[in-house]
Amino acid sequence: MTLTIANLSAGYGRTNVLQDVTVSNIPPGAFVGLIGPNAAGKSTLFKTIAGLITPTKGTLTIAGEDVTQLGRKDRAKRVAYMPQAYGCNALLSVFESVLLALKQTTGWRVNNDNLDRVSDTLHALGLSHLANRGVADLSGGQAQMVAVAQTIVRAPDVILLDEPTSALDLHHQLSILTSVRNEMDRKKPVVMAALHDLNLAAKFCDRLVLLRDGAILADGKPEHILALPQIEETYRVLTDLERTQRNVLYVDARLAHQGTAGPTHH
Amino acid sequence: MTLNVDPVALRHAYVARVSRRYGVIAAVFGLLCLSFLLDITTGPGGYSLSTVAEVLFDPMSHGARLKVIVWDYRLPVAVTAVLVGALLAVAGAQMQTILNNPLAEPFTLGVSAAASFGASLAIVLGISVIPAVGPLLVTVNAFVFALCTCGFILLATRLKGVGSETMILFGIAIFFTFSALLALMQYMASEDQIARIVFWMMGSLSRASWEKIGLGTILLCFAIPFSLYRTWPMTALRMGEATAQSMGVDVGRLRVEMLICISLLAATAVSFVGTVGFVGLVGPHIARMLVGEDQRYFVPLSALVGALVLSLTSLISKTITPGIIYPIGIITSLIGVPIFISIILSSRRERLQ
Numbered sequence: 001m002t003l004t005i006a007n008l009s010a011g012y013g014r015t016n017v018l019q020d021v022t023v024s025n026i027p028p029g030a031f032v033g034l035i036g037p038n039a040a041g042k043s044t045l046f047k048t049i050a051g052l053i054t055p056t057k058g059t060l061t062i063a064g065e066d067v068t069q070l071g072r073k074d075r076a077k078r079v080a081y082m083p084q085a086y087g088c089n090a091l092l093s094v095f096e097s098v099l100l101a102l103k104q105t106t107g108w109r110v111n112n113d114n115l116d117r118v119s120d121t122l123h124a125l126g127l128s129h130l131a132n133r134g135v136a137d138l139s140g141g142q143a144q145m146v147a148v149a150q151t152i153v154r155a156p157d158v159i160l161l162d163e164p165t166s167a168l169d170l171h172h173q174l175s176i177l178t179s180v181r182n183e184m185d186r187k188k189p190v191v192m193a194a195l196h197d198l199n200l201a202a203k204f205c206d207r208l209v210l211l212r213d214g215a216i217l218a219d220g221k222p223e224h225i226l227a228l229p230q231i232e233e234t235y236r237v238l239t240d241l242e243r244t245q246r247n248v249l250y251v252d253a254r255l256a257h258q259g260t261a262g263p264t265h266h
Numbered sequence: 267m268t269l270n271v272d273p274v275a276l277r278h279a280y281v282a283r284v285s286r287r288y289g290v291i292a293a294v295f296g297l298l299c300l301s302f303l304l305d306i307t308t309g310p311g312g313y314s315l316s317t318v319a320e321v322l323f324d325p326m327s328h329g330a331r332l333k334v335i336v337w338d339y340r341l342p343v344a345v346t347a348v349l350v351g352a353l354l355a356v357a358g359a360q361m362q363t364i365l366n367n368p369l370a371e372p373f374t375l376g377v378s379a380a381a382s383f384g385a386s387l388a389i390v391l392g393i394s395v396i397p398a399v400g401p402l403l404v405t406v407n408a409f410v411f412a413l414c415t416c417g418f419i420l421l422a423t424r425l426k427g428v429g430s431e432t433m434i435l436f437g438i439a440i441f442f443t444f445s446a447l448l449a450l451m452q453y454m455a456s457e458d459q460i461a462r463i464v465f466w467m468m469g470s471l472s473r474a475s476w477e478k479i480g481l482g483t484i485l486l487c488f489a490i491p492f493s494l495y496r497t498w499p500m501t502a503l504r505m506g507e508a509t510a511q512s513m514g515v516d517v518g519r520l521r522v523e524m525l526i527c528i529s530l531l532a533a534t535a536v537s538f539v540g541t542v543g544f545v546g547l548v549g550p551h552i553a554r555m556l557v558g559e560d561q562r563y564f565v566p567l568s569a570l571v572g573a574l575v576l577s578l579t580s581l582i583s584k585t586i587t588p589g590i591i592y593p594i595g596i597i598t599s600l601i602g603v604p605i606f607i608s609i610i611l612s613s614r615r616e617r618l619q
Contacts, residue, residue, distance in 0.1 A: 052511050076514025083508040090504035091558040095280050097505060100560075104498045104513040115280060119273035128271040132279060135505070147509075 001028055001063035001157045003190045008058035010048040016056070017044040018214045026207070028157075029188040031181065033195050033205035033222070037234055041214040042194040043084065046160045049192075050081035062157050077105040080151035081160040087143070088135060094146050095131040098122060101150035121153040124186075125179045140167035145176060152183050161193040165200065173197070177204045198235070202226055210234065287563045290556050294570045298348065301577040305344040308584050311335060346474035346538065347580040347594070348573040349482045351545055353535035355572020356489055357528045358546025359553065359565055363500055364524050365423065365433050366507075368609055371546030372532035375419055375433070376440025377412045378543065381536040383444040384411030386451040386463045404466065405478075408537035415440055416529030423521060469540040469595025471580055478538050489531050490569060496520065497561040504559050542595045544602020545572050551609060575601075 003026040011017040018041050026032055034042050047053045049060060051072060060067050067078060080101075092100070099118045103110060122128050127145055130138070138146060144167055151159050161180070165173040177193075181204060184191055195201045201208055201222065208225040210218040217230050225231065306322070307315045313332065320327045321336045358371035372378055384407035387393050392403070422436050448467075452460055493500070499520050502510040507517055535542075549572030550564075556571075557563040576594065579601070583592040 050512060051514075072516055073514040076512070081512040083512050088504070088506045088509070090501075091554055092501070092504065092560060093283075093558070095276065096501075096558070096560055099280075100498060100501050100505070101513055104502050104515065108495070108498070112277075115277045116273065118280075119276040122276060123271075123273045128273070128276055131271070131276050132283075150509075150513075 001190070002026060002061075003158050004059075004061045005045075005049065006059045006061070008045075008048060008055050008060065010044060010053050010055040010058075012044075012053070016214070017041045018048065018055075021045060021058070021211075021214075021216055023209055023216070023219060026190050026192075028190060029184055030190055030206045031184060031204055032190070032192045033201040033208045034192055034211060035195060035198065035201055035208055035225075036211035036217075040211045042211055043162055044214070045211065046081055046162050046192070046194065049158065050079050050160060051075040052081070073105055077154060078156055079158045079160065080154045080156040082147045082151050082162060082164065084162045084166065090135055092135050093132050094127065094135060094138070094149075095119075095122065097135050097146060098149050098153050102153045105154055117155075118153055121149050124183060125149050125152070126175075141169070141172040141176075144168060145172075145179075148176060148180060152180075152187075155187055155189075157189055159189050159191045161191065163194050163196065165195070165197065173200060180204075198226060198231070287557045287567075291563065291567050291570065294556075294567060294574060298570055298574045298577060301574055301581060302344055302348060305347065305577055305581045305584075306336065306340050308581055309335075309340055310589055342474035342476060342479060343471045343580065344577065345479050346471050346482075347576045349479060349486065350471075350535045350539050350542065351549065351573040351576030352486055352569040353482060353489075353531045353572075354542065354546040354576075355549025355553075355568045356486070356493065356565060357531040357535065358572070359550035359568040360493065360500075360524050360528045361532075361546070362550055363503060363559075363561070364521050364528070366503075367431070367433055368551070369434055369547070369606070370437075371544070371550075372412075372536060373541070373543035373546060375415070375437035376444060377415045377532050378536050378541040379441045379444035379448070380415035381408035381412040381533070382463075382467045382541055383448050383451070384408040385466045385537075385540070386448055386455075387411075389462050389466070390451045390455045390459050405473075405537045408540075409533045411444075412533035412536050413529050416525065416532060420522065420525045420529070423525070424518075465593070466540045467595070468593035469542040469598070470593045471539055471583075472591070473539065482534055482538065485530060485534055486569075489527055490565065492527055493524075493565045494562065496524065497565070500524070500561045501559065540593075540595060542576070543599045544606060545576055545598055547609070548572070548575055548598075548602055548605050551605060 005021055005023045008021040009016060009018055023032070034045065036042055044053065048055050051068070051070070055068065062078060067075060070078065090097070095118060098121060099110065099114065102114055102117060106114070122131055125145060125148065127149060130142060130146070135143070135146065144164060148161065148164060151161070164176055168176065177200060180191060205222055207220065208222045209216060210225060210230065212234055217234070218225050218228055303315065307313065307318050317328060317332070318336055321332050325333045325337055354372060361370040361372075361375065362368055385404045388404045388407040418440070419433070419436065423433065452463060455463065499510065499515040502513045502515050503517065503520065510517055550568040552571045553564055553567040557567050576598070579594045579597045583594050583597055586592060
């Protein structure tokens, strides 16, 4: 179902973080990459869409329906938000934690249908072998995959992934995003992911939104967005020469700090 | 990494795990029944199990003397042990989840110390915080102070920058404050009053009465279903606050609701029997090791293990020296402290069963 964010402003207390954010007509099955420097307001935008922050202004519609009026649980059923990864020490199995994500937003009793849905989700994401493992015993990458499973199992209209690949090596970054893409082909949710790696963003996203200082700088197809001068300005991609100069400065500073003339011995 | 089990097998594995958990719960329940029966049978007089059982089913079958011993003395004590054990363990289990701290329980958070001070206030000065309570003065005072301490903890959790470690430090601060005030009371007290205070603080089941049992049962009958009703949000909270919120849990409201429920449980238990430390720690800890933290199994099993621990303690208190019943508070602390230390030392690497 189509997601539209219109004139959204939000923040914490008196500080306004998002200013008039509009991203219109995200069609079902679209993968939108949210890019921008740290503190651009990416997490705030996700939290506002997920209903954890009440917007001061603006509307959010899924298939024409205003979702800001929905209760927390109903909202979480429609919009599944994966927060940035923190460890947890719960004594729960992976299966239980995914079942939990499903049951928290649906009725109390666990039925066979619920169990099938959890099993299918774990299977589809290639996590079956971890099903009986404790969530506290997972590696960073596995934990992130399980967090993704917790959003997908709810079969929501919108999935928000806040830096889903931050703790992963390249192989796992690719596998997590490929899994998400495959799931999208089956159920057609809107997926928005905050990504730091522009190469990944270009490879997986249908559309990129560049956020900076709480406002949208650009919005469009990846090939168009990545060619913009603002990208270079925002990310300040260093040339080889600049990098070398910076290293030299760094070494100089260290030597000066240690007060020795020669290179240090290890 | 490539070993991908098919979905049907996953489902079966989960169902098998759930039935194993029911098995564990049933086994602990069986042990509790056994311990309860032994508790009634044991004591000065040395009546056989069959005699006691007959009196239980037909009070007058062995004369009025035995009826009084079983029905008015042993049964209230045994039932209170089970009830208070369950109350303390459920309170401990919920505190640990809400505060995200495995060391939280009524004793470590200073609730027991506050109750002791309330009791001493009644014993020494005869001051009642609620007027016209008559013979229940000591119990009511203890209850009110315990409840106020829980209220303070509730407020403290809402302060900015108060983490789960800070809560235990708050508990220590509360504990020392009330210990000092208690010492003041003792300084002012007569010898007879000091004896009463000390006896109160040691925690004893001899203050059992059917009225208290009735009240405690009502509370437990409310608290366990309520905990079960909130099982999914509470389990979600174990995944971390951010994750719980993202799953649609109103974390702030859940904390307040649960803390009110816990406060009533803890204050009631402590005001009934005095200071009984570590049951709220041992019960949930053992339950967690047996069934993990899915609250649907964790909370009921915590209650059962807590009840079992206190019932066994009651049994031990009678059997160490025949003819003498030791205060249970002393025994629970002796058993509880090694477990307390083991929790601190273990790096929370417990394995799922």
